[in-house]
Amino acid sequence: MTARNGDGSPPVAYVEELSNHVGERVTVRGWVAGTRSSGRIRFLIVRDGTGLVQGVVTPDADAESFDLAEHLPLETAVKVEGEVRADERAPGGVELAVDHVLPVHVPQEEYPIAPKEHGVGFLMQRRHLWIRGLKQMPVLRVRDGALWAMREFFKERRFVATEAPILVSTSVEGTTTLFTVDYFGQPAFLSQSGQLYLEATCAALGRVYWIGPVFRAEKSKTRRHLTEFWMLEAEVAYVEHEENLRLQEDLVRYVVQYVAEEHRRELEALERDRKLLLDEVAEPFPSISYADAVELVRRAGVDMEHGQDLGAPAEDELSKHFGRPVFVERFPVGIKPFYMKRCSDDPDVALCADLIAPEGYGEIIGGSQRVDSQEELEQQLREAGLPEEPYQWYVDLRRWGSTPHSGFGLGVERTVAWLCGIAHLREAIPFPRMLDRLEP
């Protein structure tokens, strides 16, 4: 192997910017994603995290590099040096005329994930390698873009980014199952939502949001559920229900437009229809009451009773009917958590809304105006059968300077899945946690 020190190497370039370096000699540092050869001409596909480039190796390169180009196994860590050339035969329009190949690490065993079909179980067991895949990298980049857009949106609106604890002693949604952990001999739980804490923080800072992991110990076994997932939660003092909906709508539109603009390459790699995404958020989001939604889906043949929560078939029907994100408002109080304020014109319904994504991606946001009166909150805690003591601090918020306030939680993975057009949430997060899947 020819040793080459740093001084002799041309400057490093990332694949995504190679089109700016046509005619220059560069070094690409990455991994071998494929090889092909046709006698005296050899092709080395190199992936560097920003994209893939085809390296072309001919006998013009040094003999050792030419020989290596034929034999480097998949996922060899490698540096390649050469001149960037525009060539329409190359995928991506530019290729590298490689004159030097420097292996950094050559695998001694066959890479388990061939560029062929594999079952989901096989791939999930090798998730730590699967994320190098051609469809997985773009999803994770879109996820980054979506999270960035969320932060940018709130920064522009002068919200304060804050945090909620992960280890908690109380439940937010009384009914939902919690993971228990041992906290120095006393039982504690992994938070299923930061909301209660954000209500406290928003009384300190006015407008707040956080993005963090939450945990649900439900034995859900579907494409729309993870046991550990990320939530964007926002909470705003002095904001009431209608303004809350506008905030959610503006956020979702901002994120979609940002990703559609900044991640064209990724959406293309995922064969995701950008125009469809943009069309879905072009118009104001429609809104329908729970009662009308039940009517609508029942007429469409979905079997459900008034008073039941919207199941997957009902959500799919709404999604199909509107073809855009749609707010479902005013749910019966019986199927919503204790902290929601009730409608002044109908105490049987909560001042809340779920946002159902189009194309069957389900509920991506749940939000509501929160109870602001101490008496009503204590009453609703009792009705929910929850103990008063652990919620005392939460009741305190209504004791001193209580204001109308509203907020919502957005499911990051569901949003990413919708943006990418992928069927299962497990691909919308690097290392999904699901029923029966704690590894890798």
Added chain:
RNA sequence: UCCCCGGUAGCUCAAUUGGCAGAGCGGCUGGCUGUUAACCAGUAGGCUGGAGGUUCGAGUCCUCCCCGGGGAGCCA
């Protein structure tokens, strides 16, 4: 927790009524100077998820278990 489907070569899958264990891809060897999941030739590769049962004979039928996938409920 409930319902449905599956487990055969490294991977994806065949195997007729219960009758010799097979293909494609990947690997390896060789050929080809523009390949695009290249192509051509050759080659290695198996305790058919596990335990028990029926049978002259089980990948195939029965019972139990394990593992994986899909869905429901619940939710984001």
